Amino acid sequence: MDRSPEVGAGWARLAAAWCGWLLVWLVPSLLWSPHVMTLRLWLTRETAPAAVVIAAALFLSVVWPFWPRRGRSAPESEEPIGIRRLGRSVLEAVVLAVLAVPFVLVAWSVGDRTLSVGRLAVTFGIPAIFGLGLRTVAGGLGRAAAKWLMLAATLVCAGPILLEYAAGETMGIGFPRLVETSPVVAAVWVALEPWPEETWLWLVRVALWPAAGVVLGIVGFWVSSRRGEVSP
Numbered sequence: 753m754d755r756s757p758e759v760g761a762g763w764a765r766l767a768a769a770w771c772g773w774l775l776v777w778l779v780p781s782l783l784w785s786p787h788v789m790t791l792r793l794w795l796t797r798e799t800a801p802a803a804v805v806i807a808a809a810l811f812l813s814v815v816w817p818f819w820p821r822r823g824r825s826a827p828e829s830e831e832p833i834g835i836r837r838l839g840r841s842v843l844e845a846v847v848l849a850v851l852a853v854p855f856v857l858v859a860w861s862v863g864d865r866t867l868s869v870g871r872l873a874v875t876f877g878i879p880a881i882f883g884l885g886l887r888t889v890a891g892g893l894g895r896a897a898a899k900w901l902m903l904a905a906t907l908v909c910a911g912p913i914l915l916e917y918a919a920g921e922t923m924g925i926g927f928p929r930l931v932e933t934s935p936v937v938a939a940v941w942v943a944l945e946p947w948p949e950e951t952w953l954w955l956v957r958v959a960l961w962p963a964a965g966v967v968l969g970i971v972g973f974w975v976s977s978r979r980g981e982v983s984p
């Protein structure tokens with residue numbers, strides 16, 4: 753049975769969801785900020801680049817790893833692990849990066865930031881490699897475990913930020929170093945701030961989450977091989 757129309761529809765849905773997600777995060781600083789007298793921090797035009805980076809990092813870390821591959825067929829997390837699936841996932845990441853280019857150009861222009869292709873590549877790679885590892889381990893563990901992995905990925909991304917905010921609001925104290933452990937925050941720092949000079953900051957912001965993605969990918973292949981589900 754030819755599934756190519758279903759595959760094409762799946763790609764179209766993923767592309768539409770990705771572009772819509774980025775647009776929703778970018779719109780406030782583009783449309784609302786010129787017409788609001790008292791601006792919130794996240795509504796200023798200067799935060800447009802950060803908004804796009806946050807949106808991309810959240811999507812790649814929490815949504816994309818668990819995205820169904822095609823319409824009514826088995827989700828990606830149920831497909832056997834293999835080189836073909838890994839290659840398709842890498843191709844998806846490349847397509848998403850290309851589709852994000854117009855949003856990045858608009859955001860950096862509005863925010864009056866200097867665009868660095870190398871820095872943006874590293875920024876995109878942090879959540880993309882982490883998400884690829886999550887997708888691989890989700891496939892190895894199966895559909896039921898994928899739900900828990902999605903919850904864990906959400907907590908990893910948003911947990912440190914929420915804890916910092918809650919502590920500041922309730923106790924008047926903060927944990928700025930804890931926030932550094934979020935892959936979303938790491939991506940924003942790499943995209944918009946100078947390269948970290950301290951070794952531990954470089955490891956946390958640049959190396960931690962790609963390394964975690966590689967480890968997760970190895971675990972996914974290992975679990976699949978134990979279950980006899982590894983395919984070409």
